[in-house]
Amino acid sequence: MSQSSAPMSHIPNPMKKKVLAALMAVVIGHVAVLFAVSHMKTPELKKIEKDPIKVRFVQIKEDAPPPPPPAEPVKPKVQPKPEPKMVKPQPVVKPKVIAEKPKPKVEATKPIVVDDRKEELKKEQxxxxxxxxxxxxxxxxxxxxxxxxxxxxxxKAQEQAQAERDRLAREQAARNTPRTLSQGQISWVRSPKPSYTNKDLQGSDRVIVVAIEADTSGRVTNVRVTKSSGVPALDQKIVRSVQNAKFKPYKENGVAYPFKAEQPFELKLNSNG
Incomplete structure (x- = not known):
């Protein structure tokens, strides 16, 4: 302390005041800078919205490394002179601007040329x-x-055939159904000729009625007594004579039909005995 104050004592009073004033000014300036830096607000950085970078990896052919440059002589490092330290304000951080890489060029798709002839051929097929x-x-x-x-x-043919069969069956059934005739509607081809005597009549005239059935040809098919003469043996003689007789066929519109009829026989006594 004694050593530092010794040189100052040799400095004149006006000069001492100037040195003190300069030192105070330096100290006040540093204090002001420190105060300003401590109260400085960090600016808010705005968020920059960018589209994501589209990166296309390109294979790069590695070239042969260039030959190393010739060695330079090592120069001695010069020590820089010490500079007085000064308090610097904190640097303002600027947002990093990301450079957008150029988008890869997309080659336009070439239009497909359709052969008109092939298209027409396809449509025709x-x-x-x-x-x-x-x-x-x-x-x-x-x-x-x-x-x-x-x-x-x-x-329709089956229906017509069935209808025709039904018609023929009806006609056949009609033809097979005997017609009932009177005595005036029948005629004999071979009339019955009964043979009897007064003895067969047993002393009196007799009357016998028989029912006759004939087929389409006029042949007698059945004979039965509907009114007896009273003498059974005489009745049988009359029946046999009728069975041996024959009629003319009975026809309607050219169609022959069977028939039945009753035929009476009057048997009288022979006066010659």
Whole structure:
């Protein structure tokens, strides 16, 4: 302390005041700088919205490394002179600007050139295929319609055949059903000739009625007594004579029918005995 104050004592009073004033000014300046730096607000950085960078990796061919440069002589390092330390304000951090890499060029897709001739040929083939399918459907419809018509014709033919069979059956049944005739409606081809004597009549005239059935040809098929003469043996003689007789066929509109009729026989005594 004594040593530092010794030189100052040799400095004149005005000069001492100037040195003190300079030192105070330096100290006050440093204090002011420190105060300003401590109260300085850090600026808020705005968020920068950027599209994500599209990176395309490109394979780079590695070239041969260049030859090393020639060695330079080592120069002695010069020690810089010490500079007085000064308090610097904190640097303002600036936002980093990310450089957007250029987007890779997308090559335009070349339009596909369609051969008009191939397209027309394809359309023509489709048209022919559609025409063929339509023709097949039409032919199938014709075949089905022909089958339906054939089935309908067969059904009608069967109905007509059945109707014809029914008609013939009715006619046959009608022909087989004997017609009931009177004595004036029948005629004999070979009339019955009964043979009897007064003894068979047993002394009196007799009357016998028989029912006769004949077929379509006029042949007698059945004879039965509906009114007896009173003498059974005489009745049997009359029945046998009728069975051996024959009628003319009975016809209606040219169709022969069987018939039945009753035929009376009057048997009288022979005056010659």
């Amino acid at each position: 489709e048209r022919l295929e559609q025409q063929r399918q339509n023709q097949e459907r039409l032919e199938q419809q014709k075949r089905e319609q022909s089958q339906r018509d054939q089935a309908e014709r067969e059904r």
